[in-house]
Amino acid sequence: MHFNVANRKVHHYASFIVAVPLVVIIATGLLLQLKKQSDWVQPPEKRGTGKIPGIGFDQVLAGAMSVPELGVTGWDDVNRLDVRPDRGLVKVWLRNGWEVQVDLGTGRVLQSAYRRSDVIEAIHDGSFFAGDWTKLGLFLPTGITLLLLWISGVWMVWVQFIGKRRRKELRQSKRAAAYLLAAATTSIAAMQAPRLAVDPIVGHWETAGTGADAHVLADARKWKTEPATTPFPVAAVRGVDTFANGILRVQFKLVGGASDQTAGLAFGLTPKNEYYYARYNTKDGNVALWRFVNGDRTRILDGTEHAQLPLDVWHELKVEIRGAKITASVNDKMRIEHTLPEAVSGRVGFWTKRDSISAFKGFSAQK
Numbered sequence: 001m002h003f004n005v006a007n008r009k010v011h012h013y014a015s016f017i018v019a020v021p022l023v024v025i026i027a028t029g030l031l032l033q034l035k036k037q038s039d040w041v042q043p044p045e046k047r048g049t050g051k052i053p054g055i056g057f058d059q060v061l062a063g064a065m066s067v068p069e070l071g072v073t074g075w076d077d078v079n080r081l082d083v084r085p086d087r088g089l090v091k092v093w094l095r096n097g098w099e100v101q102v103d104l105g106t107g108r109v110l111q112s113a114y115r116r117s118d119v120i121e122a123i124h125d126g127s128f129f130a131g132d133w134t135k136l137g138l139f140l141p142t143g144i145t146l147l148l149l150w151i152s153g154v155w156m157v158w159v160q161f162i163g164k165r166r167r168k169e170l171r172q173s174k175r176a177a178a179y180l181l182a183a184a185t186t187s188i189a190a191m192q193a194p195r196l197a198v199d200p201i202v203g204h205w206e207t208a209g210t211g212a213d214a215h216v217l218a219d220a221r222k223w224k225t226e227p228a229t230t231p232f233p234v235a236a237v238r239g240v241d242t243f244a245n246g247i248l249r250v251q252f253k254l255v256g257g258a259s260d261q262t263a264g265l266a267f268g269l270t271p272k273n274e275y276y277y278a279r280y281n282t283k284d285g286n287v288a289l290w291r292f293v294n295g296d297r298t299r300i301l302d303g304t305e306h307a308q309l310p311l312d313v314w315h316e317l318k319v320e321i322r323g324a325k326i327t328a329s330v331n332d333k334m335r336i337e338h339t340l341p342e343a344v345s346g347r348v349g350f351w352t353k354r355d356s357i358s359a360f361k362g363f364s365a366q367k
Contacts, residue, residue, distance in 0.1 A: 048088025050105030203233025
């Protein structure tokens with residue numbers, strides 16, 4: 001039999017076996033919890049005249065004997081004495097269940113009342129019924145069984161909790177798998193065209209390679225036109241009309257260049273050919289954030305981490321846009337972060353220099 005099944009059966013039958021003594025324990029326990037608040041359970045304590053005893057045992061006994069209806073004739077009728085110096089009294093517990101409170105200073109009887117808390121305690125531990133036979137033979141095993149019921153109950157709750165959590169994790173993993181499948185097949189999560197295509201704005205751009213090696217190339221060697229309005233080639237990715245929040249990724253390869261080799265991601269491209277871009281170049285060996293506006297460019301932030309990336313090797317450039325907050329990194333190592341004065345929005349694309357030869361592939365724009 002499986003442990004969890006056996007645990008439930010033991011929990012079930014044990015609860016029936018100890019039901020009656022358990023009810024007795026609970027009911028008497030509740031009464032004992034209220035013994036200081038209930039005069040019916042235990043007589044309230046009076047206050048005597050002094051905290052230092054001024055009377056002897058004989059005067060204490062005489063005080064108890066002075067109450068005729070209690071029938072006290074000697075010490076044989078006394079169960080115990082409970083001396084309370086802080087209250088200035090001594091409690092005389094009689095064998096018939098009554099209690100007499102005697103002033104420690106004067107010997108005067110302060111109160112006499114029936115003390116039910118002792119009987120309730122005897123019922124609570126089982127000794128009231130048949131002494132140690134019921135106390136140790138029935139109520140003690142009931143207490144042990146109650147502890148086992150608590151342990152088994154906690155175990156059953158824990159098993160249910162673990163089971164629900166595992167089922168939740170399984171559902172989440174299934175949803176994640178379905179989401180990834182949908183993203184791969186319908187491009188919901190990433191706006192990535194089956195074949196990367198660009199709209200050249202400045203410079204010579206062409207599609208080269210086939211299959212997994214298909215890429216877009218900015219080739220300075222083939223840019224033989226008259227000087228353009230800007231010396232910086234830029235091309236917008238076709239199919240991404242506006243982008244304001246998400247992550248841009250592209251793989252780039254630095255092929256060559258007369259002054260330095262560079263590649264960048266442009267974003268916030270406007271019809272006026274104004275934009276921001278994050279770039280890496282071999283001359284500085286870092287990531288930097290720039291802005292191009294009114295035919296001129298301005299450096300916004302220079303990365304402090306430097307690394308000389310090899311040519312003719314694919315690297316990854318990532319730009320994350322969250323409103324006005326921009327984060328850029330290369331190969332998840334060199335990283336910069338900056339908050340612009342306002343949020344950006346517009347087309348996205350690739351950027352390089354007039355004399356550079358740079359290749360781009362594997363572009364994605366994920367919102």
